[in-house]
Amino acid sequence: QLQLQQSGPGLVKPSQNLSLTCTISGDSVANSDVVWNWIRQSPSRGLEWLGRTYYRSKWHTDYAVSVQGRITITTDTSKNQFSLQLDSVTPEDTGLYYCARRNTFMHDSFDVWGPGTPVTISS
Amino acid sequence: SYVLTQPPSVSVAPRQTATFTCGGDNIETKSVHWYQQKPGQAPVLVVYDDDDRPSGIPERFSGSNSGNTATLTISRVEAGDEADYFCQVWDSSSDHRLVFGGGTKLTVL
Numbered sequence: 145q146l147q148l149q150q151s152g153p154g155l156v157k158p159s160q161n162l163s164l165t166c167t168i169s170g171d172s173v174a175n176s177d178v179v180w181n182w183i184r185q186s187p188s189r190g191l192e193w194l195g196r197t198y199y200r201s202k203w204h205t206d207y208a209v210s211v212q213g214r215i216t217i218t219t220d221t222s223k224n225q226f227s228l229q230l231d232s233v234t235p236e237d238t239g240l241y242y243c244a245r246r247n248t249f250m251h252d253s254f255d256v257w258g259p260g261t262p263v264t265i266s267s
Numbered sequence: 268s269y270v271l272t273q274p275p276s277v278s279v280a281p282r283q284t285a286t287f288t289c290g291g292d293n294i295e296t297k298s299v300h301w302y303q304q305k306p307g308q309a310p311v312l313v314v315y316d317d318d319d320r321p322s323g324i325p326e327r328f329s330g331s332n333s334g335n336t337a338t339l340t341i342s343r344v345e346a347g348d349e350a351d352y353f354c355q356v357w358d359s360s361s362d363h364r365l366v367f368g369g370g371t372k373l374t375v376l
Binding site: 190191192193196206208242244250251252253254255257258259260 | 298300302308309310311312315316319321353355357363365367369370
């Protein structure tokens with residue numbers, strides 16, 4: 145059964161970098177029929193897509209305009225995981241961070257989500 | 268960019284029918300997905316491509332899409348259905364084409 149397991153700190157100081165990892169079981173990060181995503185949720189912004197990574201003969205990454213320049217998504221095929229790094233965080237980056245699979249066989253819906261990591265940006 | 272409009276709340280008694288709307292310009296031309304999010308949990312896909320159900324989702328959950336409104340319907344509502352419900356589409360005018368609605372909170376009376 146497909147599961148996404150998230151890891152990473154829940155408290156980060158302003159101006160520091162946020163790093164989260166999503167470990168996949170039951171699928172492959174290199175599966176060419178899916179896209180791996182980071183999405184965050186906050187009361188002020190609702191559900192906000194941050195970025196994605198996917199493999200189509202080679203690796204691709206795309207980022208939301210709102211975090212472009214501060215975000216990096218990487219993959220580790222040996223550990224079957226993908227990671228988010230968000231640089232120079234501010235209190236506005238506080239929220240619940242999810243990794244999620246977008247499934248092309250289900251009309252590009254997000255069919256599997258990680259449990260979420262609550263992240264607080266505070267000194 | 269494309270906007271999806273959802274009412275903030277819906278209340279319904281147990282065993283009645285709950286209806287959630289998702290408004291968008293000519294939304295009938297898009298494929299609409301619906302997610303259920305219970306308190307303290309991650310979203311769960313309950314309907315995709317307007318009216319298809321993922322494996323494991325009860326038949327009580329159904330969807331439709333016409334004109335400027337997509338609809339999620341839960342029949343025979345149970346206390347365990349109490350949650351937030353979000354709609355989502357892909358639209359070429361939005362950042363990387365992804366759009367989420369603001370969500371509707373279902374209260375089971």
